Amino acid sequence: MPDVFPPDVFPKDTIRCDACPVLCYIKRGQTGACDRYANFDGQLVRVDPHVLLDQAKSSGQPLVPFLEREADWDGTLVKSKETFVTAIGAGTTYPDYKPAPFIVSSEVDGVDMVTVVTEGIFSYCGVKLKIDTDRHLGPERNLVRAQGEPVGHVTTAEYGSQMLSLGGVHHLTGGTKSEGRVTCETLLDLCNGKELELTIDEGASIRVAAGKPPVVNGQREERMRVGCGSATIGMFAKQWFGKVDDVVVVDDHITGILSEHQAGKLLGVRETGIAIQGRRSTPGRYFQVANPGTGWGGTDISDPLTILKPFKSKFAWPGLRLLMVSTTGEQYAYFELDETLRPIEKNLPRELQTSVERIRENCEPALTTVLFMGGAGGSLRAGVTENPVKLTNSVKRSLTRVTSGGAPVYIWPGGGITFMVDVSRMPENAFGYVPTPALVAPIEFTLKASDYAALGGHTDHVRPLEEVFREKERRRQITSAPQSPNSPKTQTNSGGRE
Ligand code: SF4
Numbered sequence: 001m002p003d004v005f006p007p008d009v010f011p012k013d014t015i016r017c018d019a020c021p022v023l024c025y026i027k028r029g030q031t032g033a034c035d036r037y038a039n040f041d042g043q044l045v046r047v048d049p050h051v052l053l054d055q056a057k058s059s060g061q062p063l064v065p066f067l068e069r070e071a072d073w074d075g076t077l078v079k080s081k082e083t084f085v086t087a088i089g090a091g092t093t094y095p096d097y098k099p100a101p102f103i104v105s106s107e108v109d110g111v112d113m114v115t116v117v118t119e120g121i122f123s124y125c126g127v128k129l130k131i132d133t134d135r136h137l138g139p140e141r142n143l144v145r146a147q148g149e150p151v152g153h154v155t156t157a158e159y160g161s162q163m164l165s166l167g168g169v170h171h172l173t174g175g176t177k178s179e180g181r182v183t184c185e186t187l188l189d190l191c192n193g194k195e196l197e198l199t200i201d202e203g204a205s206i207r208v209a210a211g212k213p214p215v216v217n218g219q220r221e222e223r224m225r226v227g228c229g230s231a232t233i234g235m236f237a238k239q240w241f242g243k244v245d246d247v248v249v250v251d252d253h254i255t256g257i258l259s260e261h262q263a264g265k266l267l268g269v270r271e272t273g274i275a276i277q278g279r280r281s282t283p284g285r286y287f288q289v290a291n292p293g294t295g296w297g298g299t300d301i302s303d304p305l306t307i308l309k310p311f312k313s314k315f316a317w318p319g320l321r322l323l324m325v326s327t328t329g330e331q332y333a334y335f336e337l338d339e340t341l342r343p344i345e346k347n348l349p350r351e352l353q354t355s356v357e358r359i360r361e362n363c364e365p366a367l368t369t370v371l372f373m374g375g376a377g378g379s380l381r382a383g384v385t386e387n388p389v390k391l392t393n394s395v396k397r398s399l400t401r402v403t404s405g406g407a408p409v410y411i412w413p414g415g416g417i418t419f420m421v422d423v424s425r426m427p428e429n430a431f432g433y434v435p436t437p438a439l440v441a442p443i444e445f446t447l448k449a450s451d452y453a454a455l456g457g458h459t460d461h462v463r464p465l466e467e468v469f470r471e472k473e474r475r476r477q478i479t480s481a482p483q484s485p486n487s488p489k490t491q492t493n494s495g496g497r498e
Pocket of ligand 1: 435
């Protein structure tokens, strides 16, 4: 962040950026503290291009104009009616009682619509990381660190995934200056798809990036589990029946045993006298067979026999065949009982190989998902309407559609406009920051023109889409995630001069 001197120490054409509370003085040819704004020939300009999304491309229509449309093709790759104005590169107005940078009118299926776009400055924001792995990353509530600074914590695990909650106003503003800076940097990198390293107190060291497999303690995660141990027994019981006498699916959460499980009972699997560590939940389902870790099925074991107790001689028999397998099928071992009822490891019989491969085949690729979560309930709304609560009400009543960089968002129930968006559905580098510190994220509100007027919108600042589209300065094309409703394979960017 540059020093802010009295204006008289700067050359004449130094300008002051008023797009955020930092209020940088920017000399000619230089950028402000966030690198988003620059002094270009004495004019304040938004450095990144303003992204317009071409909806025609997302709906699978031809990318190249032809037939009757070819004649009036003017060289641009989008037509205004097919274009959605995102907030990426649109800039910010501060303080927010000023209208948002772009309030654009367009016609959709004969209905006059308005889209209000702004790059919101979010002090109240964070990311939720879903990391598809069974491996134990660290105890719930333990701190997650980046560059040694606390940036979040481990939160409730989900089915086949470990969850981290990063950022939030307490890490951004409530700790040391360094904690706030590193938290902001971490959120920015994750939201913009970069890979970074995180460490968890009393836990693992991980490398994560949106849409990529996580790396846990240096090991790239290939698959997420097919299900918990009990579910795996249910799924594959029929395929094991007759080929093996008992199966244990090792899982840190619920380890399953075929002969005791309801699936085994229904098939008529004989009792085997198997006994296992841990706490029995229901027949064939055991909790806490070992400690959490990065070994078999998210436990800390590398030798599966350590979770077995001696077989009960009343039921077991020499030659009893036992398969032990993890929930991803990555680890497996086959045993037969000797005369003293001790399990002896043998090669996996061919007829069981298919079932182990089937477990692996049913495991989906392990990925890291990054959801940005931010609250637009504050003054940002005043850039949309003079009566901010009306915007909230309109969003709650689904009269106003909220998107982030053209991607769909989930709006939390209750007060304010607190939303979540999958960053991998947004165009690249959609996020920025300001050194307050806070994250800058695109947000768009689209509603009927009549509804916009009714909620006290800044109607005198509405500009036709065609007018925005004609501003070709610094326009270029980029490719973005094709799955978003408003994010096509091709986008056109227009200059973002303020
Ligand atoms: S940090 Fe960026 S947005 Fe804020 S005043 Fe400086 S240049 Fe402008």
